[in-house]
Amino acid sequence: MSSVNYTVKLDEVNKKTAESVLKELGLNLSVAINAYVNAIARRGEIPFKLSLQNQISFDNFEEFILVKEFIEKMTKAEKQINDPNIKKISVEEALNNFDSKIKANA
Numbered sequence: 001m002s003s004v005n006y007t008v009k010l011d012e013v014n015k016k017t018a019e020s021v022l023k024e025l026g027l028n029l030s031v032a033i034n035a036y037v038n039a040i041a042r043r044g045e046i047p048f049k050l051s052l053q054n055q056i057s058f059d060n061f062e063e064f065i066l067v068k069e070f071i072e073k074m075t076k077a078e079k080q081i082n083d084p085n086i087k088k089i090s091v092e093e094a095l096n097n098f099d100s101k102i103k104a105n106a
Helices: 012-024 029-043 061-082 091-105
Strands: none
Touching: 012 029, 029 061
16 A cells, blocks of 8 residues: 555644643544545545534444544554564465465464
């Protein structure tokens, strides 16, 4: 998956508040924005209801949990990608290792 840089102008107070909330969740703004964009791409719509009361709500609690779990997995993956102590392998090598383990357990 290739990545692109994208610059966004944010209200400073909202940005700091969001970063504070995300930090409490163990996340950062980049991961949260990626999760949001991925949800839009996957669903073909904004993943929450828009209203004049500035309220954000998910259609159901299960949807909220799925988004939360996705964000947690993205955060973990981002940390692993940046961890120099974790060995990086190609997709082909990973599939070969997986096939070997399946054959060994068959």
